[in-house]
Amino acid sequence: MPKLYHFRTRTGQEVDLAPEWKGRVVGLEVSRTLAPRGFNGLKVLRALAKDRFLRGVVLYGGEEILAVEKGFYAVSVQAVWRFAS
Template sequence: MRARQLTWAEEQVDLYHYRTKDKVEVDAVLENRRGQVVGIEVKAASTVRPDDFRGLRHLADRLGDDFIAGIVLHTGTQTLPFGDRMRAMPVSALWEVG
């Protein structure tokens, strides 16, 4: 996601990258004006493993109820649950009309 694409959103959000001193990271962190957060990881793989959610789970633990969802975008075709507020989604879903 590019910062320029944030202008497409109905809700104003800020885009961040998250990394701890222990190198736990999340590729993109979107935060709205109420402090609610969605974390996004991007993987160049068609399969997703629980370990791919490591950074997202860390962020969820730190933020509690302000963490809305964690999403791992992948090159596969299925949307799969990976626990509370965690989903793996195909990157192609970004261009699908709901």
């Protein structure tokens, strides 16, 4: 079962949820809108976790699922409901 963490540095960079499972870490950030700064904490987590970092996801209030850059995705809240249907 994954261990659930909140990630925050001493300088205030954070990620809302950072589950760890089998030695790999995923960063999950929740945001009303999609903006480049929404990935800042995820990039810090990736740098610190190194090879253990699997991917970073911003869950946002838009409508699309986007591959933002290698290992970083934006997923609409609506998409979560579509998976549940």
